Amino acid sequence: MSILAVEGLIAGYTASDMVLKGVDFRVEEGEIVGVFGPNGAGKSTLLKAIAGLIKPRQGSIRTGGEDIGGRHPTEIAKRGVVFVPQEANVFNAMSVEENLEIGAFLHSGDRSRIIGKMLSRFPELQAKRKAKARSLSGGQRQVLAMAMALIVEPHLMLLDEPSAGLSPIASERLLDVVHEINRHGVTVVLVEQNVRAALRIATRGYIFVDGRNSVEGSAHELASDPDVRRKFLGH
Amino acid sequence: MAGLEIVQSLINGVVYGTLLTLPAMGLTIIYAVLRFPSFAVAAHATVGAFAGYVANAVFGMPLLLAFAAGFLVSGLVGVLSDEAALKPLRGRGPLTVAIASIALTIVLENVLRFAFGNELRGYDVPLQRDWMISGIRIGPQQVVNLVVSVVLMLAIFAFFKFTRAGKAMRAVADNPMLASIRGVDPNMVRRFANFFGMALAGLGGMLIALDTSVNPLVGFRIMLPIFAAAIVGGMGSVPGAVVGGLTIGIAEQMSLLVIPPIYRTAVSFGVIMIVLTIRPAGFFGERGN
Amino acid sequence: MVNYLIAMLVTVGIYAVLALGLNVTWGMAGIANLGLAGFMAVGAYTTALVTKTFGFSIAAGMCLAVFASAALGILVSVGTLRLRGDYLAIVTLGFAEIVRLIASNETWLTNGTDGIAGISGPWRGQLSPVQFNWVYLGVTAALLAVSLLVCQLLARAPYGRVLRAIRDDETLVSVAGKSTFRFKLQAMAIGAGIMGLGGAMYAHYISYISPDVFRSLISLYIFLALTVGGTGNNYGALFGSLVLIALLEGSRFVFATVPAINAVQLAAAREMLIGLGLLLVLRFAPEGLIPERPKIFTRAATDITPRN
Ligand SMILES: Nc1ncnc2c1ncn2[C@@H]1O[C@H](COP(=O)(O)OP(=O)(O)OP(=O)(O)O)[C@@H](O)[C@H]1O
Ligand SMILES: [Mg+2]
Numbered sequence: 001m002s003i004l005a006v007e008g009l010i011a012g013y014t015a016s017d018m019v020l021k022g023v024d025f026r027v028e029e030g031e032i033v034g035v036f037g038p039n040g041a042g043k044s045t046l047l048k049a050i051a052g053l054i055k056p057r058q059g060s061i062r063t064g065g066e067d068i069g070g071r072h073p074t075e076i077a078k079r080g081v082v083f084v085p086q087e088a089n090v091f092n093a094m095s096v097e098e099n100l101e102i103g104a105f106l107h108s109g110d111r112s113r114i115i116g117k118m119l120s121r122f123p124e125l126q127a128k129r130k131a132k133a134r135s136l137s138g139g140q141r142q143v144l145a146m147a148m149a150l151i152v153e154p155h156l157m158l159l160d161e162p163s164a165g166l167s168p169i170a171s172e173r174l175l176d177v178v179h180e181i182n183r184h185g186v187t188v189v190l191v192e193q194n195v196r197a198a199l200r201i202a203t204r205g206y207i208f209v210d211g212r213n214s215v216e217g218s219a220h221e222l223a224s225d226p227d228v229r230r231k232f233l234g235h
Numbered sequence: 236m237a238g239l240e241i242v243q244s245l246i247n248g249v250v251y252g253t254l255l256t257l258p259a260m261g262l263t264i265i266y267a268v269l270r271f272p273s274f275a276v277a278a279h280a281t282v283g284a285f286a287g288y289v290a291n292a293v294f295g296m297p298l299l300l301a302f303a304a305g306f307l308v309s310g311l312v313g314v315l316s317d318e319a320a321l322k323p324l325r326g327r328g329p330l331t332v333a334i335a336s337i338a339l340t341i342v343l344e345n346v347l348r349f350a351f352g353n354e355l356r357g358y359d360v361p362l363q364r365d366w367m368i369s370g371i372r373i374g375p376q377q378v379v380n381l382v383v384s385v386v387l388m389l390a391i392f393a394f395f396k397f398t399r400a401g402k403a404m405r406a407v408a409d410n411p412m413l414a415s416i417r418g419v420d421p422n423m424v425r426r427f428a429n430f431f432g433m434a435l436a437g438l439g440g441m442l443i444a445l446d447t448s449v450n451p452l453v454g455f456r457i458m459l460p461i462f463a464a465a466i467v468g469g470m471g472s473v474p475g476a477v478v479g480g481l482t483i484g485i486a487e488q489m490s491l492l493v494i495p496p497i498y499r500t501a502v503s504f505g506v507i508m509i510v511l512t513i514r515p516a517g518f519f520g521e522r523g524n
Numbered sequence: 525m526v527n528y529l530i531a532m533l534v535t536v537g538i539y540a541v542l543a544l545g546l547n548v549t550w551g552m553a554g555i556a557n558l559g560l561a562g563f564m565a566v567g568a569y570t571t572a573l574v575t576k577t578f579g580f581s582i583a584a585g586m587c588l589a590v591f592a593s594a595a596l597g598i599l600v601s602v603g604t605l606r607l608r609g610d611y612l613a614i615v616t617l618g619f620a621e622i623v624r625l626i627a628s629n630e631t632w633l634t635n636g637t638d639g640i641a642g643i644s645g646p647w648r649g650q651l652s653p654v655q656f657n658w659v660y661l662g663v664t665a666a667l668l669a670v671s672l673l674v675c676q677l678l679a680r681a682p683y684g685r686v687l688r689a690i691r692d693d694e695t696l697v698s699v700a701g702k703s704t705f706r707f708k709l710q711a712m713a714i715g716a717g718i719m720g721l722g723g724a725m726y727a728h729y730i731s732y733i734s735p736d737v738f739r740s741l742i743s744l745y746i747f748l749a750l751t752v753g754g755t756g757n758n759y760g761a762l763f764g765s766l767v768l769i770a771l772l773e774g775s776r777f778v779f780a781t782v783p784a785i786n787a788v789q790l791a792a793a794r795e796m797l798i799g800l801g802l803l804l805v806l807r808f809a810p811e812g813l814i815p816e817r818p819k820i821f822t823r824a825a826t827d828i829t830p831r832n
Contacts, residue, residue: 051416073416083416091409094402102406105399106418148417272610274617320803327810330556330609334747335806337558341744341799348792459621462614497629504618511611512603 001065003029003156003187008059011049019045021211032188034198036232037208043191047158051083052076078106082149086160089145092134096125096144099133103148118147139170156187163194175201195232199223239370244488250377252484253384257439259464259476261432267408267471268428271329275336276436278343280454283309283437284444285347292359309437310430317429348451355448380442404428463503467510469520478518530657536769537664538725543749543761544671545718551756553711554691556613558743560719562620563593565738567720568727572643582646586724593720594713601712605705620740627735639734643727660729671718675758687711748802754812763813
């Protein structure tokens, strides 16, 4: 069974204007699935719909065989599906440690232990434990955002452009972190503008155009597709 | 002699400012989480004053229990009235909700006026002689009020710093969308903020009524100072409300040395105007825009 | 009875002028001016003072009332309009209270809480009370018509479109290169001026004013009138005032028939009714009797809002 299966999804922000116009999207256990496409194609909207921030108008969103479409965001998080938004993805006025505590809000076990574990896993956060999140660098902030989501030991992590605004080196490093997270057993959906870098770690990818998935294939297939190369890889 | 007067005013200012701090914290907590200035803190200050009055003067409870009654009843009224009157309007912008909160204030205030009339009432507390300490006058009740406020203030700081619920409230104030996807239910937190904020307003109203009298206008009379305190400190900032409350309390009492007492409310207004002109975000606030 | 009805119509007219003033600031520009009672008081006191003390004509007094209120409108908002709207709400509410304080305490100027009596009315001396009521109804109708005309011109002109655009999305307008500040300041001045006119009309009709008349509660009355009628719509302001007075007067009679209710309780019940009325209208009929625009255009956007 797929870890995530989206079928015929139609959704939008207003009653009249549907941003997603029929999306079919599938993620298997253990994958990193890249989601690419021009600005405004609806990539972020898809992640928000999966995370429960907007309600589907039609279609289904299944995880583990259960339809989670329209459920409350908290319910969806409890099912091990976590979303890391592109912007405003940390609590700026709270310290790194407090951010992790909120991340552990749904965790039923020993919270301070798991927070400690997370801090030792990401040394850059350990060093800034007491600092307010707003004082972090862009890369540190993204790591914190992901660490916060990882605390509940999710099955599936939805990442919206984690490397946006980072220097090329920092974004390489960040995608390495994503790769590392995936190797620890977390399936990842990765929305990225930097297609080339993302395809290096992705197993599969989708190209979105105007609210629909148009092309789908393995990372290798996409990297060698002439159309994709021309539009997204610049040659 | 003049020096003594100044010291006396300063002390009065600190005492009054500390009382103002409670409703100002209530206002600022609600603002931080719900993002609108609730004029209804005024009504809930009055509700708290009357709840304490009923507990103390009608049912004969000791003052400490009456404090608890003032706190709980106004908190409860705060949650219920918000659910019924304001919550359905939340999608329509903070100004609409703010105006609705004035309407709510008028309703609550007049329910109390209907039930209790306009006369000034007093709590059932033994009349105590003021203490004179080297020329400075201090009332025992003032000391009790001061202690209650300070204890509560510290409890609130501890609550936000150390407890799970307190951190959840800060998280929702900071970023409600993120809080909801991390499992903190913003609606629960909003309810809680309302309870807590209005309970503080109620207790503050009761303490101020202890100092003056219980009547339907208790809350409305301190509305401007409460808002001034919250604005000076920075709307949404709890430490700000403390600094703001003390600033307004002291400014108001000190001004009495030079202006007629009737204009003390005008001091709050003046301070609001000055602060908004030179430092719109207040001492601890986020940026004003 | 006829006299009573005329008196009520005059009152409706005065409230309608006030509601028009509110419509310029709140309805068109989305500025929450809660200082209505203050601007009304400034207008009323200005005309009362200049006509009584300096023997100005009523017309001159009313003009001065408009200017004085407008000037104060600018003064109050100049520092706060740049800030978030909620701060202006607080400041204007405070302003109204300060006006009342001054009116109560600067006895040399305002005669304090005793108020000012014997304010002239047009031909009041020469006419019987009934005749005076008729005359004043005419005056009110004329002034209301002028205010309405001004507001309609404002609403139709490109200026009105800019104001509405500011109300609906201020950032967008400022991005489009317009100074929203200047527009908002003008809206405040015009709105406050019209409110001042309403106050002046009140003063010359009743002939007696005191600080107690101008309690902040009046602001709520007028918000109710405007919301019932239809925020953003000038005719809504008119109809809403009719509804408001019907409610205020009707409740007076109805509640008075309840046995064992004293005067304080009667007043409390009526104020409660106004507060409750505003809450109910905001909740269940936010567009009022005369919506600003047909429903089809405004509904869609509010249907589904992203959860947070
Ligand atoms: N909160 C919102 N309310 C209304 N419309 C929105 C909202 N967020 C996005 N949209 C609209 O939905 C469409 C798709 O936006 P979305 O953010 O999903 O695009 P995207 O593929 O993530 O683009 P980008 O690469 O720029 O991030 C856009 O036309 C956008 O204007
Ligand atoms: Mg996006």
